[in-house]
Amino acid sequence: MNSLFCNNHKPFSFYIIFAYSRDGNRVIKRFAEQGGHRLTPIYVDPQLFADAPVFCHYTSEMYYRLAAHQFLPQELDRALYLDPDIVAINPIDDLYDMDFEGNMFIAAEHTHSTKVANLFNKLRLKTLNAKGYFNTGVMLMNLPLIRKEVRLEDIYQFIRDRRLPY
Structure with missing residues (x-):
């Protein structure tokens, strides 16, 4: 945030x-508000994710x-995760204001400089036909389209189908 x-x-x-x-939510909220920003904590009942496949790095x-x-x-029509x-080492306006061009997400794809890592990730994730691998730590979300198209059960099933044996 800083x-x-x-x-x-x-x-x-x-x-x-x-x-x-988390007691830390109050500290973070105070920090944001002191700088003129707003922070809204959203509580989620953990039972909503009771059916989510969890293992290894999938919590x-x-x-x-x-x-x-x-x-x-x-x-909200967009959110930057x-x-x-x-x-953040630069202003985020160019990223945040990008046109979705009909896509649900805008994310940073690992490019040619990481061809070996890209191939490794495709093998590891069993996504050999994927066009690329992108970093889910930075994602701009097209909320109206996602609300229309995304179902958590479909995501759960996708992960179950591709679960790796580790």
Whole structure:
């Protein structure tokens, strides 16, 4: 959050989706509000993700970004998801204002400089026909389209079908 504040000179609205009460939410909220920003905590009943396949690096919390469209205010038409360890070193206006061109997400794809990693990820994730591999730690979401098209059960089934044996 601080890197966004330092490199962008406008107010932000943050939403934190969580399942268990965290005292840190108050501290983060105070920090954001002191800088003229807004932070809205969104509590999610953990039972909503009781059917989510969880293992290894797939925790139930991982699904929050994929289900964010269900919890964010209906009047929002876009949201930028950022992993908490992301550091913004530039203004985000160009990214945030990009045209979705009919897509549900805008994300950073790993490019030619990472061809070996890209192939490894395709093998690891069993997505050999995928056009590429993108970082889900930075995703701009087209909320109206996602609300129309995305069902959590479809995501769960996709993961179950491709579950790796580790």
